[in-house]
Amino acid sequence: MNSKEKWDIIKAEFVTSAVKPEQYPKPALPEIAFIGRSNVGKSSLINSLCRRNQLARVSSTPGKTQTLNYYKLESKRTIDAVEERANFFIVDLPGYGFAKTGKANREQWSGFIHKYLSGSEELHLVCQLIDIRHKPLDSDVETYHWLINNGINVNIVLTKADKLSKNAAQSQKALFKKELGLDDSRIITYSSSNNSMRGELIARIMANLGAE
Numbered sequence: 652m653n654s655k656e657k658w659d660i661i662k663a664e665f666v667t668s669a670v671k672p673e674q675y676p677k678p679a680l681p682e683i684a685f686i687g688r689s690n691v692g693k694s695s696l697i698n699s700l701c702r703r704n705q706l707a708r709v710s711s712t713p714g715k716t717q718t719l720n721y722y723k724l725e726s727k728r729t730i731d732a733v734e735e736r737a738n739f740f741i742v743d744l745p746g747y748g749f750a751k752t753g754k755a756n757r758e759q760w761s762g763f764i765h766k767y768l769s770g771s772e773e774l775h776l777v778c779q780l781i782d783i784r785h786k787p788l789d790s791d792v793e794t795y796h797w798l799i800n801n802g803i804n805v806n807i808v809l810t811k812a813d814k815l816s817k818n819a820a821q822s823q824k825a826l827f828k829k830e831l832g833l834d835d836s837r838i839i840t841y842s843s844s845n846n847s848m849r850g851e852l853i854a855r856i857m858a859n860l861g862a863e
């Protein structure tokens with residue numbers, strides 16, 4: 652397969668922020684949502700996927716984003732001189748598990764997110780991001796089970812893979828596979844610093860959009 656035969660993201664733009672269903676963008680498009688603890692590297696991953704430095708804001712003060720942020724992406728591949736294009740939304744969800752927000756804040760978070768996740772008719776996949784250096788944390792494990800129990804497709808993305816040696820990254824991946832009961836098709840390591848596994852994550856996103 653030459654490189655043009657693989658899906659690539661060729662265009663990305665911020666569309667809108669929403670805090671309630673009336674604000675979800677129209678017309679609708681298929682959606683891929685990104686979720687994870689604050690500071691896990693979600694904004695960096697979105698920028699890496701889109702090859703843009705500042706599409707999503709990278710922050711060193713976690714816990715700021717409290718809205719759903721919609722980005723419209725266009726992907727393209729060319730097979731035997733036939734060009735295919737696909738449009739979809741990436742939905743950046745607010746981070747969870749930020750210790751400094753109080754209980755009321757956490758409940759507001761979960762009500763808002765649960766409503767989106769259980770209500771969206773366009774949601775094809777949730778990429779749940781977990782920092783590869785951490786051990787499985789309650790908030791990550793609980794979120795994963797909540798998603799699965801609600802019939803949502805989930806792919807775990809272990810972020811910041813460049814911070815560990817290859818061996819250490821592989822053993823962390825094995826640990827998460829065991830803890831969450833996953834096979835290789837549902838978990839991926841990623842580095843937004845060197846874009847490792849970018850092509851593979853795009854391929855998985857496209858497969859979940861129905862474009863194998």
Ligand SMILES: Nc1nc2c(ncn2[C@@H]2O[C@H](COP(=O)(O)OP(=O)(O)O)[C@@H](O)[C@H]2O)c(=O)[nH]1
Pocket residue numbers: 687688689690691692693694695696708709710711713714746810811812813814841842843844845
């Ligand atoms: N080394 C490394 N640092 C990363 C990576 N992804 C994010 N970071 C850093 O982690 C911090 C939080 O990243 P950000 O994308 O804002 O996380 P978010 O809160 O989940 O959106 C920032 O300082 C980033 O530079 C990565 O793949 N490798």
Ligand SMILES: [Mg+2]
Pocket residue numbers: 693694695708709710716
């Ligand atoms: Mg962010």
